[in-house]
Amino acid sequence: MVSPVERLKRVVWNVDEHRLRAPWRLVVGTVAVGIVVALFALATGLVVGVLGLGSAFTELFGAAAYGLVRDLVGVLFTGLGFLAGIAVVGRFLDRRRFADFGFHLDRAWWVDLGFGLALGAGLMTAIFALGVAAGWFAVTGLLVGESVLAGLVALLVLFLFVGVYEELLVRGYLLTNVAEGLAGYVGDRGAVAVAVALSSAVFGVLHATNPNASLVSVLTITLAGVMLALGYVLTNELAIPIGLHITWNLFQGAVYGFPVSGLPIDASLVGTRETGPDLVTGGQFGPEAGLLGVGAILLGCVLTVWWVRWRRGATGIHAGVTTPELRVARDDGRSAEDGD
Numbered sequence: 001m002v003s004p005v006e007r008l009k010r011v012v013w014n015v016d017e018h019r020l021r022a023p024w025r026l027v028v029g030t031v032a033v034g035i036v037v038a039l040f041a042l043a044t045g046l047v048v049g050v051l052g053l054g055s056a057f058t059e060l061f062g063a064a065a066y067g068l069v070r071d072l073v074g075v076l077f078t079g080l081g082f083l084a085g086i087a088v089v090g091r092f093l094d095r096r097r098f099a100d101f102g103f104h105l106d107r108a109w110w111v112d113l114g115f116g117l118a119l120g121a122g123l124m125t126a127i128f129a130l131g132v133a134a135g136w137f138a139v140t141g142l143l144v145g146e147s148v149l150a151g152l153v154a155l156l157v158l159f160l161f162v163g164v165y166e167e168l169l170v171r172g173y174l175l176t177n178v179a180e181g182l183a184g185y186v187g188d189r190g191a192v193a194v195a196v197a198l199s200s201a202v203f204g205v206l207h208a209t210n211p212n213a214s215l216v217s218v219l220t221i222t223l224a225g226v227m228l229a230l231g232y233v234l235t236n237e238l239a240i241p242i243g244l245h246i247t248w249n250l251f252q253g254a255v256y257g258f259p260v261s262g263l264p265i266d267a268s269l270v271g272t273r274e275t276g277p278d279l280v281t282g283g284q285f286g287p288e289a290g291l292l293g294v295g296a297i298l299l300g301c302v303l304t305v306w307w308v309r310w311r312r313g314a315t316g317i318h319a320g321v322t323t324p325e326l327r328v329a330r331d332d333g334r335s336a337e338d339g340d
Contacts, residue, residue, distance in 0.1 A: 029173070036081050112231075115240060116245075123299065123300050131287075179321050200224075210261050212285040213261075221261065261288060
C-alpha cells in the first residue's frame with residue numbers, strides 16, 4: 001500500500017526517470033536559467049567597468065562606438081548566459097546531455113542549418129520583392145545609416161545569438177519538456193501538438209512588449225513560432241529553426257531595412273519605406289505583422305516539410321522529441337551511460 005507521503009512524492013518526482021516531473025522541471029529550470037542569465041548580465045557591467053571600456057572607447061572613437069561595443073558585449077554575455085543556464089539545468093534537472101536539446105552536430109545537422117539559413121533569406125527576399133513589385137514598399141536608398149559597416153556587424157552578432165538562444169529556450173527546452181510531460185497522457189502526437197501550440201504562444205507573448213506590438217503581431221509571431229517548431233519536431237534538431245531564425249531577422253532588418261518584430265533598425269544595405277496598407281505590410285511592426293509575413297510563414301512551413309521528406313524520405317514526429325535518452329541514475333549508483 002502506497003503511503004500518503006509516497007503519493008505526494010510521486011506528484012513531484014518521476015520515480016522511473018529519476019527526475020522531477022515536467023511541470024516542476026519547467027518552473028525550477030526557468031528560475032535557474034533566469035538566475036544564470038542575470039549573473040551574466042551583471043558580469044557584462046563588471047567587464048565593461050573593469051576594463052575602462054567606457055572612457056577608453058569614448059575618448060578614442062566617440063560615444064557611438066562605445067554604445068556599439070557595450071551592446072555587443074551585452075548580447076554576447078546574454079547569449080552565453082542562456083547557453084550556460086540551460087546546459088546546467090539540462091544536466092542536473094532534465095538529466096540529459098546538452099546535445100539532446102537539438103545539437104547533435106553531425107554532417108546532417110550542418111546541412112539542415114544551411115537549408116534553414118537559405119530558407120530565411122529566401123522568404124524575406126520574396127516579401128521584399130513582391131512588396132516592391134506591387135508598390136507596397138519603396139526603396140529609399142542604399143547603405144543606410146551612420147557607421148553602416150559597424151552597424152551591420154553588430155546586427156549580425158545580435159541576430160546570430162538571438163537565433164541560437166531563443167530556439168534553444170523556446171523549442172529545445174520548453175517544447176521538449178512539455179511534450180515529454182504530456183506524452184504518457186495524450187500520446188506522442190497530442191503531446192507534440194500541445195507543446196508546439198504552447199511554446200509558440202509563449203514565443204508570441206515574449207514579443208508583446210516590443211515597440212508597435214498589437215494583438216495581430218502577437219498572433220503572427222505565434223504562427224512564426226509554429227513554423228520554427230516544425231523543423232524541430234520533424235528532425236529532433238534545432239538546425240533548421242536556428243538557421244531560419246537567424247536569416248529571417250538578418251535579411252528583414254540588416255538587408256532590407258524593415259523593422260524587426262517592431263524594433264527599428266539603424267543600419268541596412270537597403271532603405272525601405274512602407275507605402276501600402278498596414279494589413280498587407282505589417283506597418284511599423286514590420287512584415288511579420290502583415291499578410292505578406294503570414295504568407296511567407298505558411299510557405300516556410302510547406303518548404304520545411306518538403307525538405308525533411310526529401311532528405312529523409314518521410315516526415316513524422318521524431319521520437320526523440322518525446323522520448324529522450326536520459327542520464328538516469330541506476331540502483332548501483334552509476335548512470336545509464338556508464339554501461340554494464
